[in-house]
């Protein structure tokens with residue numbers, strides 16, 4: 301069953317940190333133009349809807365990392381992100397590791 305495989309694949313990538321957890325900062329949907337899907341690895345082509353999810357990345361959150369996904373993969377990823385978050389007890393990772401970022405606000 302394809303959907304079950306997809307869930308397993310996405311869950312494994314989330315668990316080893318190869319995929320960040322949803323929902324991300326911004327999500328765009330558009331016509332497919334052929335990038336590889338970050339969830340399943342297959343190209344997003346033809347009549348597929350391509351989802352682009354932007355994340356703040358880097359130690360200060362000042363870079364943008366974009367993920368590309370099929371619509372179906374995006375749904376699975378959102379689902380798996382939610383179920384992982386519900387069972388996790390660790391603090392939100394995006395709040396940690398900001399030491400050294402204050403130079404950005406003290407630019408004068």
Ligand SMILES: [Zn+2]
Pocket residue numbers: 337338339340341342369370373
């Ligand atoms: Zn996919």
